[in-house]
Amino acid sequence: MARQKILIIQENLRERIELTKLCEDLGFHVDTAMDGNKAKNFVFKKNYGMVIADFETPDFSPVEFLQTTKTKNMETEILFISNQPLVEDAVETMKYGAFDFIVKPFDKKYLKLCIKKIFTKKNTSRQKKDILYSKNKKFDIITNDKGMLKLLKLVKKVADSSATIFIQGESGTGKELFARFVHEKSNRNNMPFVAVNCAALPESLLESELFGHEKGAFTGAISRKLGKFELANQGTLFLDEITEMQFHLQAKLLRVLQEKKIDRVGGLEPVNVDVRIVATTNKDVKEAIKKREFRKDLYYRLNTIPLQIPSLQNRIGDIELLSKFFIKKYNDIDKRNVKGLTKSALNVLNSQSFAGNVRELENIIHRAVLLADKENIEPYNLLMEDYQDSETSLSKEQQFPYNIKPISLKDMEEKMIFHTLNITEGNRTHAAKILGISVRTMRNKLAEYKQKI
Incomplete structure (x- = not known):
């Protein structure tokens, strides 16, 4: 039978061996990854109770890894170790849900204490849920x-x-x-x-x-x-x-x-x-x-x-229905008032493969409910990894017509602004972000064109 699993992400062979031995001596099954790409593959294939990750690992984005791992399994705890005692790194990773941020050299007793604390909490939680009348x-x-x-x-x-x-x-x-x-x-x-x-x-x-x-x-x-x-x-x-x-x-x-x-x-x-x-x-x-x-x-x-x-991929028609259910659920839990999804946000969800199935969708909607700054969830609230790609992969109707007749840069600027607003369904904040200008500049340009959006 499989023991509880820990993933160690560490490039340095000596440190990787030491961490592996420490965890195995505590009775855990350990997988190891030398870089960020291998770590991602492990996380997609298996569920880990804990991940110990070196902050300076090659091909490794700590925040992106946190988001990916937490989306797949919200219960996975992630502890970072680092050579650099930078407060901003610690604050950023903790903000995205890291369990702790330890600076080298660290006390092995403290690391063992962290591991025991994480798994004791998990086991206690399971025991409480064991029996249901x-x-x-x-x-x-x-x-x-x-x-x-x-x-x-x-x-x-x-x-x-x-x-x-x-x-x-x-x-x-x-x-x-x-x-x-x-x-x-x-x-x-x-x-x-x-x-x-x-x-x-x-x-x-x-x-x-x-x-x-x-x-x-x-x-x-x-x-x-x-x-x-x-x-x-x-x-x-x-x-x-x-x-x-x-x-x-x-x-x-x-x-x-x-x-x-x-x-x-x-x-x-x-x-x-x-x-x-x-x-x-x-x-x-x-x-x-x-x-x-x-x-x-x-x-x-x-x-x-x-x-x-x-799998959820084989019941794509349920994505909208489940999303509405989770929006209501987390509105009630977190005291939010999100009404639903925009059409473009739903399109983003429908294009996903959802390796983590309904659990992954639930985590995405929970996060989007918390991040939503309007009545409806926008695509950027979903924080999907490939959302940037989806922006650049436009349909023929959305692509800018480069075969237009030569015009002045001023007229071209106006056309580009209105074209982008059309793509974002009139969302000025999102359009300004795509164009690389401030919302204030967008507002001034629209006033200059004397158009009402």
Whole structure:
């Protein structure tokens, strides 16, 4: 099973090795990148609990990396280390969400303290969310997509059964939301919904977390502890990222599913449990089976009701609907009054691939709601990496007509200003930014042309 992950971005080999050893000694899985490009590739492919980045890494823009990483996974904490004790660098990165900014040479004890603080906070947060009694709670799935509506219809049809459900889909598509939706629609909805992230727990603790332990079963077991199966009795047990579970534990899980009994660690008698299992993965399960990372028999046992959640790229019609939902959500949370998206902002969103799926879209809309300076979100509020490119890739109707007859520079200036205003739908601030002039200059020029916009 995968341990919690840390990404180290460091060009210097000696320092990279030292940081890797420090993190591995604390029990974490570590990936390393020598430059910014490799770091970006890692972040797009994997979810990290923490990133430790050298500020002076080649091909590396700290602020851009912060924005990219936080867009994909808001929970990733990023700590910067630097040779230069520049206050402005520290302030800028902290403003964009960095956890800390440490100047070399630094005390390794302090770095260890930062790492422990980050992951202790994450584990505490998970534990608080582990158990959900869903009475009087509603879990809405926002969609108009035919494929998604078909899945929802299937879920409603099987929710009251005892069948296990196996949900597959890319990270950020809403697999946990589907699991909670299954629980809400079932006849177990007044009983516990217990969530376990199989990738987040250390290997040594997962068995005890799932099945519980008796007093004295191992060093530190000072009392009996009920496992997640017993806590979820008569309710639903949600096993997230199940393909990350240790191979030998998969055999024990299979036995529980077949016999409906668990053995506490150190226990003498089996304990009967009545639990509905909903499992998820973002991996290619058949490939994991080929690599002997996942048991074939467990796959067949879990896959009674298979659900394949489509990526956001394959349900592009939902982008506007989801955006409206998230705008309302963060208006309420952050006390904002954003009305919606401009047409051009929606066009920018519709052109994105959304590697992080709905989670990425939610983070983008949250940020845009906070940055919006008008009633509607403009493209520049989205802070999309390729927005500058989208400005320069204009349609034929938007391109300036270079084949016009020779005219004076003054007339050319006027035409260029009105052409840019047309592209920005009359937004003077945005037009002035594109033209490289101040808003005041724009205002004076328009007064000079004696035109009302």
